[in-house]
Amino acid sequence: MLNKYPMWKNLMVVLIIAVGFFYAIPNLFGEDYAVQVVATRGAEVTVSTQTQVSELLAGKGIAVKRSELEKGQLLVRVNNAEDQLQAREAISDTLGDKFTVALNLAPATPEWLESVGGSPMKLGLDLRGGVHFLMEVDMGEAIRKMEEAKIADFRTQLRDEKIRYAGVNRTVKGIEIKFRDADTLNQAEAFLKSRGNDMLFSEQTGGGNFVLLATMSETYLRQVKEEALNQNITTIRNRVNELGVAEPVVQRQGAERIIVELPGVQDTARAKEILGATASIEFHMVDEKADVAAAVAGRVPAGSELYQQREGGPVVLKKEVMLTGDHITGAQPSFDQYSRPQVSIQLDAKGGSIFSDVTKDNIHKRMATLFIEYKDSGERNADGSVKMKKIEEVISVAIIQSRLGRNFVISGLGHAESQNLALLLRAGALIAPVSIVEERTIGPSLGAENINNGLQAMIWGMAVVLLFMMVYYRAFGVIANLALSANLIMVVGVMSMIPGAVLTLPGIAGMVLTVGMAVDGNVLIYERIREELRAGRSVQQAIHEGYGNAFSTIADANITTFITALILFAVGTGAVKGFAVTLMIGILTSMFTAIVGTRAIVNALWGGKRVKKLSI
Amino acid sequence: MFQILTLKGSVDFLKHALPISIMSGILVLASLVSLATVGINWGLDFTGGTVVEMEFSQPQDLNKLRVALDRPETSGSVVQNFGSSRDILVRLQVREGIKSDDQVKLVLAEATKLDAAVVQKRVEFVGPQVGEELAEQGGLAVVVALICILIYVSFRFEWRLAAGSVAALAHDVIVTLGVFSVLQLEFDLTVLAGVLTVVGYSLNDTIVVYDRIRENFLKMRKSTPREVVNASITQTMSRTIITTGTTLITVVALFLKGGTLIHGFATSLLLGIFVGTYSSIYIASYLAIRLGVCREHMMPVEVEKEGADQPSMMP
Numbered sequence: 001m002l003n004k005y006p007m008w009k010n011l012m013v014v015l016i017i018a019v020g021f022f023y024a025i026p027n028l029f030g031e032d033y034a035v036q037v038v039a040t041r042g043a044e045v046t047v048s049t050q051t052q053v054s055e056l057l058a059g060k061g062i063a064v065k066r067s068e069l070e071k072g073q074l075l076v077r078v079n080n081a082e083d084q085l086q087a088r089e090a091i092s093d094t095l096g097d098k099f100t101v102a103l104n105l106a107p108a109t110p111e112w113l114e115s116v117g118g119s120p121m122k123l124g125l126d127l128r129g130g131v132h133f134l135m136e137v138d139m140g141e142a143i144r145k146m147e148e149a150k151i152a153d154f155r156t157q158l159r160d161e162k163i164r165y166a167g168v169n170r171t172v173k174g175i176e177i178k179f180r181d182a183d184t185l186n187q188a189e190a191f192l193k194s195r196g197n198d199m200l201f202s203e204q205t206g207g208g209n210f211v212l213l214a215t216m217s218e219t220y221l222r223q224v225k226e227e228a229l230n231q232n233i234t235t236i237r238n239r240v241n242e243l244g245v246a247e248p249v250v251q252r253q254g255a256e257r258i259i260v261e262l263p264g265v266q267d268t269a270r271a272k273e274i275l276g277a278t279a280s281i282e283f284h285m286v287d288e289k290a291d292v293a294a295a296v297a298g299r300v301p302a303g304s305e306l307y308q309q310r311e312g313g314p315v316v317l318k319k320e321v322m323l324t325g326d327h328i329t330g331a332q333p334s335f336d337q338y339s340r341p342q343v344s345i346q347l348d349a350k351g352g353s354i355f356s357d358v359t360k361d362n363i364h365k366r367m368a369t370l371f372i373e374y375k376d377s378g379e380r381n382a383d384g385s386v387k388m389k390k391i392e393e394v395i396s397v398a399i400i401q402s403r404l405g406r407n408f409v410i411s412g413l414g415h416a417e418s419q420n421l422a423l424l425l426r427a428g429a430l431i432a433p434v435s436i437v438e439e440r441t442i443g444p445s446l447g448a449e450n451i452n453n454g455l456q457a458m459i460w461g462m463a464v465v466l467l468f469m470m471v472y473y474r475a476f477g478v479i480a481n482l483a484l485s486a487n488l489i490m491v492v493g494v495m496s497m498i499p500g501a502v503l504t505l506p507g508i509a510g511m512v513l514t515v516g517m518a519v520d521g522n523v524l525i526y527e528r529i530r531e532e533l534r535a536g537r538s539v540q541q542a543i544h545e546g547y548g549n550a551f552s553t554i555a556d557a558n559i560t561t562f563i564t565a566l567i568l569f570a571v572g573t574g575a576v577k578g579f580a581v582t583l584m585i586g587i588l589t590s591m592f593t594a595i596v597g598t599r600a601i602v603n604a605l606w607g608g609k610r611v612k613k614l615s616i
Numbered sequence: 617m618f619q620i621l622t623l624k625g626s627v628d629f630l631k632h633a634l635p636i637s638i639m640s641g642i643l644v645l646a647s648l649v650s651l652a653t654v655g656i657n658w659g660l661d662f663t664g665g666t667v668v669e670m671e672f673s674q675p676q677d678l679n680k681l682r683v684a685l686d687r688p689e690t691s692g693s694v695v696q697n698f699g700s701s702r703d704i705l706v707r708l709q710v711r712e713g714i715k716s717d718d719q720v721k722l723v724l725a726e727a728t729k730l731d732a733a734v735v736q737k738r739v740e741f742v743g744p745q746v747g748e749e750l751a752e753q754g755g756l757a758v759v760v761a762l763i764c765i766l767i768y769v770s771f772r773f774e775w776r777l778a779a780g781s782v783a784a785l786a787h788d789v790i791v792t793l794g795v796f797s798v799l800q801l802e803f804d805l806t807v808l809a810g811v812l813t814v815v816g817y818s819l820n821d822t823i824v825v826y827d828r829i830r831e832n833f834l835k836m837r838k839s840t841p842r843e844v845v846n847a848s849i850t851q852t853m854s855r856t857i858i859t860t861g862t863t864l865i866t867v868v869a870l871f872l873k874g875g876t877l878i879h880g881f882a883t884s885l886l887l888g889i890f891v892g893t894y895s896s897i898y899i900a901s902y903l904a905i906r907l908g909v910c911r912e913h914m915m916p917v918e919v920e921k922e923g924a925d926q927p928s929m930m931p
Contacts, residue, residue: 469862
């Protein structure tokens with residue numbers, strides 16, 4: 001019989017729509033005022049912290065709605081903004097420096113909904129206010145560092161192998177290793193190649209020079225960049241945590257850029273100060289043979305460099321980096337037995353073994369801690385990028401007393417300095433400096449205004465479209481309207497379900513547009529049914545043919561729009577991506593509701609019956 | 617049932633196709649000339665620079681702020697109202713050796729002098745190199761979209777129809793950009809999103825007509841291609857009007873109620889929907905006919921169409 005859906009098909013339609021509706025529900029509950037407690041390094045948020053906080057707040061007479069311990073962070077919900085402020089103050093006073101306490105707005109989704117994965121749509125910064133940064137990693141610097149390390153490697157490798165070289169230098173072309181004759185060059189080339197080294201070697205011999213040029217292979221270059229970016233992301237994430245911002249976003253974008261979003265933050269200056277403190281640390285051996293006075297006069301021995309100490313006075317250090325800050329896993333300010341400030345440092349396993357080797361070979365020699373900082377010089381390059389200023393300073397020179405392992409201290413610092421250094425080390429060092437290439441601050445009132453405008457547009461657009469459809473297609477119009485409303489709710493449901501989907505202002509525009517375009521499916525079907533009726537088909541036949549003939553048209557039309565949305569998603573950033581996401585979801589759900597959803601209703605109402613006239 | 621449009625038989629749409637195509641050609645040419653000479657008023661997203669949006673408690677005289685900002689650090693800034701006379705937007709240019717932060721501080725300091733209760737609503741800074749990349753990517757996106765569509769339509773229909781649809785789409789994009797250029801409307805990222813949406817939307821219309829053309833070629837065995845196309849456009853006309861109408865309604869709602877940040881997006885869509893609807897009717901199909909599309913070209917697809925008619929494929 002025509003126009004009958006089997007039971008399973010009806011059930012499937014109901015089920016899909018029900019799931020869509022269900023996951024849209026969390027958006028109805030609004031938000032709770034909350035205080036978020038996150039541990040910085042070294043500390044941990046545990047059940048005992050939770051109890052401590054609960055007791056503290058009970059003692060202060062602040063009513064707690066709910067307190068949740070999840071993924072190492074504590075979220076305490078309170079009733080109003082006033083309680084929220086008081087609670088934050090009380091908690092941060094009691095818990096101290098090891099925790100950051102931030103104000104937050106947490107979705108007020110009931111627990112039973114949350115337990116099945118229900119959560120409201122995530123709002124983009126343009127809708128809730130905050131700061132957005134796009135940062136660019138200075139890859140040139142990352143590569144320079146890597147080449148310096150390679151130079152040191154080459155020197156030791158060749159020396160160990162007793163191959164005599166005349167010099168190793170960094171040039172624009174790559175690393176140049178000079179030799180006195182062709183034999184040594186060939187010998188060195190074969191040896192260095194056998195060691196792997198991730199480099200490409202080529203001979204640049206000519207004019208009495210015997211030069212071996214080492215350049216980075218494409219894969220190695222990519223790997224270096226990849227590592228630099230990942231390391232910087234980790235570091236920035238740690239620093240953002242120091243800021244005490246609720247739900248920050250730190251994400252990579254492309255090959256060299258990092259997106260940082262701090263909802264609710266208005267003070268960009270402070271945020272920049274912390275994010276941009278691109279300090280790193282390196283340990284170098286002091287060049288004991290060098291004559292400091294001669295170096296100051298400009299005669300610095302090859303392989304060494306002249307630096308200034310923080311306390312004053314020049315010092316000559318070997319260029320070779322013994323250890324970089326990347327291996328530091330922990331750093332705390334502390335005091336030695338004479339109450340002098342120092343910083344206790346912990347290294348990771350690799351760092352520990354490197355450090356152990358270095359110190360074993362250099363007992364009673366001096367080792368220096370070099371502090372490197374990149375600062376915005378306030379000037380811009382011709383291309384508009386920020387010009388960075390490099391500041392290098394030796395912060396401590398200490399005699400290695402014994403072989404050191406994974407734990408050691410840096411002494412000889414002032415009190416404030418040790419505090420500062422520990423903080424910077426703990427937050428990790430940036431492997432290469434970053435500059436801010438894009439910055440957007442949206443005030444919270446503007447965010448709320450944007451939501452409001454979007455909703456207004458949606459309500460007006462939707463109301464007129466619903467009215468028109470009802471008048472023009474009568475009973476079928478009402479069915480289309482049901483489908484349209486279900487479609488909108490399903491878009492919201494799917495948006496809430498997908499973890500990465502973020503609602504932005506253009507996203508709302510996308511939803512509004514979906515309302516206008518979603519009826520197209522139904523219009524195509526209904527116009528077809530009318531045509532079939534005019535052609536003298538029976539009612540059942542007309543419905544059947546109408547849906548059938550319109551199907552491939554709707555599919556083709558929507559697939560092409562989907563292609564453009566997909567391309568928009570691929571090239572777009574931020575808000576435009578948000579638009580593309582809603583458009584794609586809207587296309588899929590509207591196809592489903594317009595074709596299958598309305599068919600189920602039409603079948604249930606008219607299918608398999610003797611109908612003389614259709615209300616269309 | 618009542619109809620907005622009751623077309624008996626088939627209307628000879630193609631009668632006007634030649635003069636209209638010539639007019640479109642002139643329009644495209646004019647747009648290209650304007651794009652080449654006047655150019656596009658690129659927004660912050662593409663040029664780089666800084667934008668500060670402020671809300672004052674009282675309506676302000678823009679000239680006062682303009683005069684106050686006429687100094688080396690902020691010269692060449694654009695000061696304009698944004699939405700209401702209390703909302704003011706300042707666009708600052710990137711200046712070598714001057715930090716954007718300092719420019720923003722200066723603007724806010726001057727604004728506070730005029731009105732102590734001024735609220736900073738939005739500050740955006742975009743580096744020029746980011747903008748350049750965006751412009752490249754944006755242009756690339758449009759081209760890639762057109763190529764993907766060319767492939768899809770050639771695969772599903774026929775290359776002559778594909779060529780027609782892509783020509784129509786290129787026409788829509790060029791004319792929309794042309795209007796933005798002539799009126800010097802600001803072109804930002806949301807407008808780019810709008811233009812791409814127009815590509816999708818306009819293609820929607822074209823596909824609906826093509827689908828009917830394909831069907832009618834198989835049905836109307838004795839008719840000439842011209843008759844088939846005319847019949848197809850006529851049959852889909854009421855659908856085209858209704859869908860265009862509902863979409864226009866929502867876009868107008870966005871334009872009127874969506875707020876100033878969405879204006880560019882809504883404007884490009886409004887334009888694009890008009891241009892796109894008319895180009896699907898007059899350019900896409902007409903070009904396919906001029907390229908010599910005929911019944912034989914539709915034959916291979918017949919097999920597929922038969923398959924699509926099976927009840928099991930139906931929802």
